[in-house]
Amino acid sequence: MVQDDSVNKPNSHSETANHRLNQVAGHLKPPSSNRKRQRKPKEATLPADWSDVLSQISTLQSVARTPPTSNPGYIRQKNAGKLWVRERIDALLDAGSFHEVGSVSGAINWKPIKDSPVREEVNSFVPSNNVQGFGLVGGRKVLFTADDFSLRAGHADGATASKTVYMEKLSLDLRLPIVKLVDGSSGGGSVTTIRKDGWSYIPPMPGFKEVVRQLDLGIPNVGAILGPAIGLGAARVTSCHFSVMAEDVGALFNAGPAVVAKATFEEGLSASELGGPGVHCVNGTIDNMAADEKGCFKQIRRFLSYVPDCGLNELPPVEESNDPIDRDVSALRTFVPRRRQRGYAMLRIIETVVDQDSFFCIGPGWGDTAIVGLGKLAGRPVGVIANNPEVQSGATDALSAQKMMKHLNLCDVFNLPVIQFVDCPGYAVGTTAERNATMKWGVELGKAYFCTTVPLFNVIVRKCYGVAGGIMTDCRDPHNQVAWPSMESGSLPLAGGVEASHSRELREAGEKAPELYKKLLDEYTRLQNPVRTAAAFGVAEVVDPLDTRKMLCEWTMHAYKVKLPERLRDRQSGRIHPVFR
Numbered sequence: 001m002v003q004d005d006s007v008n009k010p011n012s013h014s015e016t017a018n019h020r021l022n023q024v025a026g027h028l029k030p031p032s033s034n035r036k037r038q039r040k041p042k043e044a045t046l047p048a049d050w051s052d053v054l055s056q057i058s059t060l061q062s063v064a065r066t067p068p069t070s071n072p073g074y075i076r077q078k079n080a081g082k083l084w085v086r087e088r089i090d091a092l093l094d095a096g097s098f099h100e101v102g103s104v105s106g107a108i109n110w111k112p113i114k115d116s117p118v119r120e121e122v123n124s125f126v127p128s129n130n131v132q133g134f135g136l137v138g139g140r141k142v143l144f145t146a147d148d149f150s151l152r153a154g155h156a157d158g159a160t161a162s163k164t165v166y167m168e169k170l171s172l173d174l175r176l177p178i179v180k181l182v183d184g185s186s187g188g189g190s191v192t193t194i195r196k197d198g199w200s201y202i203p204p205m206p207g208f209k210e211v212v213r214q215l216d217l218g219i220p221n222v223g224a225i226l227g228p229a230i231g232l233g234a235a236r237v238t239s240c241h242f243s244v245m246a247e248d249v250g251a252l253f254n255a256g257p258a259v260v261a262k263a264t265f266e267e268g269l270s271a272s273e274l275g276g277p278g279v280h281c282v283n284g285t286i287d288n289m290a291a292d293e294k295g296c297f298k299q300i301r302r303f304l305s306y307v308p309d310c311g312l313n314e315l316p317p318v319e320e321s322n323d324p325i326d327r328d329v330s331a332l333r334t335f336v337p338r339r340r341q342r343g344y345a346m347l348r349i350i351e352t353v354v355d356q357d358s359f360f361c362i363g364p365g366w367g368d369t370a371i372v373g374l375g376k377l378a379g380r381p382v383g384v385i386a387n388n389p390e391v392q393s394g395a396t397d398a399l400s401a402q403k404m405m406k407h408l409n410l411c412d413v414f415n416l417p418v419i420q421f422v423d424c425p426g427y428a429v430g431t432t433a434e435r436n437a438t439m440k441w442g443v444e445l446g447k448a449y450f451c452t453t454v455p456l457f458n459v460i461v462r463k464c465y466g467v468a469g470g471i472m473t474d475c476r477d478p479h480n481q482v483a484w485p486s487m488e489s490g491s492l493p494l495a496g497g498v499e500a501s502h503s504r505e506l507r508e509a510g511e512k513a514p515e516l517y518k519k520l521l522d523e524y525t526r527l528q529n530p531v532r533t534a535a536a537f538g539v540a541e542v543v544d545p546l547d548t549r550k551m552l553c554e555w556t557m558h559a560y561k562v563k564l565p566e567r568l569r570d571r572q573s574g575r576i577h578p579v580f581r
Helices: 009-028 051-065 072-079 085-092 162-174 192-197 208-217 232-238 257-264 271-275 293-304 330-334 346-353 398-413 431-435 438-451 466-473 494-501 503-527 530-535 545-572
Strands: 099-101 106-112 120-127 130-137 140-147 178-184 221-230 242-246 251-253 288-290 360-362 370-377 380-387 418-424 456-465 481-483 488-490
Touching (some): 051 106, 051 120, 085 130, 085 140, 085 178, 085 293, 162 208, 251 271, 288 293, 346 370, 346 418, 370 545, 380 398, 398 438, 418 466, 456 466
Parallel strands (some): 140 178, 221 251, 242 288, 418 456, 456 481, 456 488
Antiparallel strands (some): 099 130, 106 120, 370 380
């Protein structure tokens, strides 16, 4: 017979209900008067104002900001004639404007506090070897990173690696310039990282994607080499829009003398011999050289005065100029000699035309058949590109093509109108020019001219020949250009061109060849009269050189009023995409 369990169910439910009622009743009983209230021991009481935590922060900040005069690395730094990292910051930034980010980052050794399981105090502290933050340069807010070579020579195993990456991302997010003071590997690795981690890693490149984005957006990246820049440190500065090296202490290399001695058997090299300014300020790796660290900071401040905080959103900063646009520049009439074979100082022409004392030369030590830099016209920043007739008659060679190309791209991302002073006899010729791939780099320069869209004005000072001259002057439609009375132009310079085109006639002339050559040369010289070119509308206008400054100032003011605001809208809408390469 099967037992019916349903008989027992009411009793089961009753017991459950009674049990729950007893539980509730127990909770509702008043506390026993005999039970004593327990208090937490006083030792566990923490300050209500958080002064314990704030005191620790203050202690760590004090350690980081105090020169470690007994530290061997600090002593070595000072004996080398170099500034300490925080001395550099004071020299670069406007007084009192430094706001540090990551002020207590570093390696802390903690010591427990007796009788307190939740409290501890700082036993020792080694600050991060990269100091960074915000500050003002000429009244403008910038971000910066600064290596402390006195601590592990700037290697990543002596720093908090995420700090530098954070600042790169912050610069991109806030659209603010970033200045990089490099002394060491700037967060790069060393072999000791393998020992510390216990394994060997594939080298990452955190932050470099952000750097490339900054460069293309026209967020100023400025770097200074204030010691040995190695590996990642060298790459960080070389990638910048503008870079400068201290002549007395700076050097840059892929690997230091010790590694080079093992790899290439070049022994006994000093840092300067391997990668000092005599190497990298003449091959284009670094733009400029300064006598010392303070000279570097002066050039950084000056460069920043020409460029916006972000080319995507802003035009270059305009200031009121005390230099009249109709200042007397009649001396320009005599700068170019009548004899075509003679050189002259193009730099004098540039400095006479732009606002007084406003020309800032970039890359004076390399690619010296060209002159590039920044200047101002009626207080408005402009880029300047010119051929240099004092070196190889101004012919475009491989290095000068690279220099002009970089400067064009720089002006493009910063919305800087370009003024060109043209005296181009063509590409450099000869075996050296061919070995250095002059045509390759000349074509790359041509791509830059036709890919950039920033407004450009040409002043044809004298020669304009061949492909090299053509890409400089025919890269905008319509042209904004004028010629001086000294202009001469064509496919080839007459010297050499006459022989090439009339070789058979000259050969058949025999002894009368010199007389025939002179006759032909005189004829072509007569036909090259710039008035003939203007009459055929081959050039819009041949102008009196003394009108050049006023004309360029008026064109620049119009560009800032009309053309550049249009260009900003085009960038923001995605119609144009300037790049810095």
